[in-house]
Amino acid sequence: MRKPEFTEAEMQKIRSSFYYVDRDMTGAKRIFMDNAGGSLRLRAAEEAFRKTDSIPDCSEHANRTALLLLDIETRGRRDLQEVIFGTESGVVFPGGTASSLMMEICRIFAENAAGTNVVTTMLEHPSAYDGMKMYAEKYGREFRVAPVNAESGGVDADAVLSLIDKNTAILCCMAASNISGYVYELEKICRTARKINPEILIICDAVQHAPHAWIDPEGIGADAMTFAPYKFFGIRGLGAGWISGRAASFAHHRLLGKSADEWELGSPAPAHYAAISAVVDYVVSLAGKDADGGIKQEIGDPQADMKRRRELFRAGMDRIAARERYLLEVMLEGTEKVPGLRHIPGVTVRMDGAPIEQRDLITGIELSGLSCVEARKAYDERGIVVFERSAESIYSKRMVEAFGSEGMVRISPLHVNTKEEMEEFLAVTRDLVRHS
Ligand SMILES: Cc1ncc(COP(=O)(O)O)c(C=O)c1O
Secondary structure (H helix, E strand, C coil): CCCCCCCCCHHHHHHEECCCEEEECCCCCCCCCCCHHCCCHHHHHHHHHHHHHCCCCCCCCHHHHHHHHHCCCCCHHHHHHHHHCCCCCCCCEEEHHHHHHHHHHHHHHHHHHHCEEEEEEECHHHHHHHHHHHHHHHCCCEEECCCCECCCEEEEEHHHHHCCCCCCEEECCCEECCCCCCEEEEEHHHHHEEEEEEEECCEEECCCCCCCCCCCHHHCCCEEEEECHHHHCCCCEEEEEECCCHHHHHCCCCCCCCCCCCCCCCCCCCHHHHHHHHHHHHHHCCCECCCCCCECCCCCCHHHHHHHHHHHHHHHHHHHHHHEEEEEEEHEEEEEEEEEEHHHHCCEEEHHHHHHHHCCCCCEEEEEECCCHHHHHHHHHEEEEEEEEEEECCCCHHHHHHHHCCEEEEECCCCCCCCCHHHHHHHHHHHHHHCC
16 A cells, blocks of 8 residues: 555644635535545635735836735746746746636637647547637648547547647647546657657646646647646636747737737736745645654745745645545555445446556546436535536536446545545445445
8 A cells, every 4th residue: 555645744734724624614524525626725825815915006016015016926927937837938827717728729829830630639628629629620620539548547648649640730638637537648648749740739738637746848848738726726717828938929819019928918916826826835835844744844945946946846746646646545445444446336436447656636436326416416415525527517528428428426635635534435435335
């Protein structure tokens, strides 16, 4: 069995850093395992947002408070670009949602790309899949879709690469599936795609993967990447995008008086950036341990050294990933007290073929005798929040049908969860199939 990664003391600190970890806002006890629909909220991110947003001044003006807000905004923008996206090159830009950013990127790239076909994969979120399809049709390009591997729960790198040729204008490939948790071999896919066609434009949806591992859009050779802060311990009402240096000056909506690579449009919201910095501070704080095993707090002046801050952020994300692999193993294999999902009669774990190292902490199960909606309701009645990924929903129909299912219960915990919560979830699951 893997190790829990965080000490008891660290777990206490981690759990006290988030709102509503074990009770909802009415005070009712519950276990929250629907983080893929919006993650547990970091207290510091909410507080930074509220505090900053209560200030009326405009960060584009020059009075004293405006300049303080500009500092917060600049810090957050650098955290977004240099720490989370991990690069000084290219540009970052905010939007209302990750979906609106993705559709916009699909449009702009389609207008600027050269080639007769585009490639995407069966598991993409509708904002990516439909954006690619709409603009392939508009510009008369062949729309190619790499099929799933039903066993691994993913899409094989070779299935994507076999569709790419020297006429492929755009590749749109996600970092990890929000249905199965499968982590794509993105670096291999991007590097090989670019060898086949050096001019290819590559878009990557990292909404699912970003809260579970560090991302490296420049390192893998992508031209655009997106994520959603509300699934990454942060706030709703914001999507975050990165565009590579070579794509940054593609014609896009902008005020003509600004530079050709300016992607932000309208008044910036310093509160959004304040919340992003709070999330980065939190992940950085997980980077190492004090001598007594507590969470390391002292990291010098990380803002003075963004590269160091990025290294610590990466180390923090690596620890989150290790914790989540431990929890995934507990969920699948069980403990001395309760059998895991793989061992409970009446439970089918779908898309379970990939090794744990290649999966985010998310899984899909079917319970005998219960539809996915009935199962979700039954969990809710027992104080466990999960979600159904059903063929009835436009957000999951294409994916679950590709896996030959009518719908599954999606369980998406977070590094914040404990072994004891997993055991309670497994005991409830065993109870549900026993009585169905
Ligand atoms: C993989 C993936 N991409 C994109 C999105 C869209 O994010 P948003 O709701 O911010 O538009 C989601 C949301 O569930 C997602 O899971």
